[in-house]
Amino acid sequence: xxRFLSITADPIDEAGLVANRTLSSGxxxxxxxxxxxxxxxxxDAIVALDYSCFVSMAEHQFHRLFDxxxxxxxxxxxxxxxxxxxxxxxxxxxxxxxxSAHRAEAFGACQWVxxxxxxxxxxxxxxxxxxxxxxxxxxxxxx
Amino acid sequence: xxxxxxxxxxxxxxxxxSETVVTVSESSTVDxxxxxxxxxxxxxxxxRRSTLIAVGVEYQxxxxxxxxxxxxxxxxxxxxx
Numbered sequence: 001x002x003r004f005l006s007i008t009a010d011p012i013d014e015a016g017l018v019a020n021r022t023l024s025s026g027x028x029x030x031x032x033x034x035x036x037x038x039x040x041x042x043x044d045a046i047v048a049l050d051y052s053c054f055v056s057m058a059e060h061q062f063h064r065l066f067d068x069x070x071x072x073x074x075x076x077x078x079x080x081x082x083x084x085x086x087x088x089x090x091x092x093x094x095x096x097x098x099x100s101a102h103r104a105e106a107f108g109a110c111q112w113v114x115x116x117x118x119x120x121x122x123x124x125x126x127x128x129x130x131x132x133x134x135x136x137x138x139x140x141x142x143x
Numbered sequence: 144x145x146x147x148x149x150x151x152x153x154x155x156x157x158x159x160x161s162e163t164v165v166t167v168s169e170s171s172t173v174d175x176x177x178x179x180x181x182x183x184x185x186x187x188x189x190x191r192r193s194t195l196i197a198v199g200v201e202y203q204x205x206x207x208x209x210x211x212x213x214x215x216x217x218x219x220x221x222x223x224x
Contacts, residue, residue: 035224051223054151054216058223060200082223094224114224120202122195122216123223124152 001070002077005062007055009085012092017079023099027076029106033114035094037087041127048133051084051093054122058082061121065113069098074105078113082123093125144169144211146176150187151218154194157186167209173198174205176215193220 002022014034021030037049062080069075080096087093096113100106145164155161163183167176173196181188196203197216209215 052152054149054197054218057197057200057216117223118221120221121223122151122197122218122221124219125222126153 001066001075003063003066003070004077004079005059005066006081007053007058007084008081009083012081012083012095014092014095017081017095017097021097021099023076026101027099028101029103030097030099031103031106031110032095032097033110034092035114036092037089039089044127044129046089046127047130048086048088048128049093050086050126050128051082052124052126053082053084055084058121058123062117065116065120068116069109069113072105072109074102075100075109078109080113082121084123086128144209146209146213146215148176148180148215148217151216154187154190154218157190158184165215171209172205173203173207173209173215176209177205180217187217190219194218195220 018032023030039045066078069078075098077099078097083093096110098106098109100109145166147162147164149162150158150160165176165179167179181191187194195218196205198207198213
């Protein structure tokens with residue numbers, strides 16, 4: 001199973017990722033999901049989320065998930081990009097694509113990776129309000 | 144032996160630092176290290192039930208026996224996505 005993982009402070013280039021997709025002739029399903037930062041966190045309006053990450057462990061845990069996915073034998077490739085640092089409302093914080101022969105496997109695998117990621121991959125998010133974003137005491141952690 | 148400990152996410156604010164070093168005896172467990180740590184950082188003790196523990200890049204529980212060179216990380220439940 002081919003795999004690509006990126007944990008990055010850069011914006012996710014969804015169009016570029018889709019344009020660079022490769023799949024063999026036996027593959028009939030390419031499912032991708034883009035997780036977008038919402039303008040509300042609970043009852044509070046926010047302008048961004050600050051993502052922090054234990055990067056080396058996150059990479060290790062992602063690859064363990066990919067190993068388990070590979071054991072299924074039905075997925076040809078998985079590509080996953082997760083933003084860290086400040087991600088503004090409306091921007092994608094997570095992009096994942098799974099390629100397999102049939103849609104049920106692709107949808108299922110995509111959902112499975114996201115569900116498992118939320119249990120084991122050490123990434124955390126902190127809501128940022130408009131007031132916090134403009135405060136010099138709370139700068140963008142990646143700037 | 145000395146074991147470096149890193150606090151991730153808001154655990155760093157609760158601890159007042161992002162890293163510390165704990166001195167433990169040979170063959171100490173993570174639970175024994177935590178007992179010392181919670182005395183120095185009582186705010187973390189209140190969250191012990193939801194605390195996730197890693198040694199290196201692997202999750203471990205309190206019974207894990209520490210070895211020289213181990214690096215412990217403590218953090219709250221993860222929130223990726």
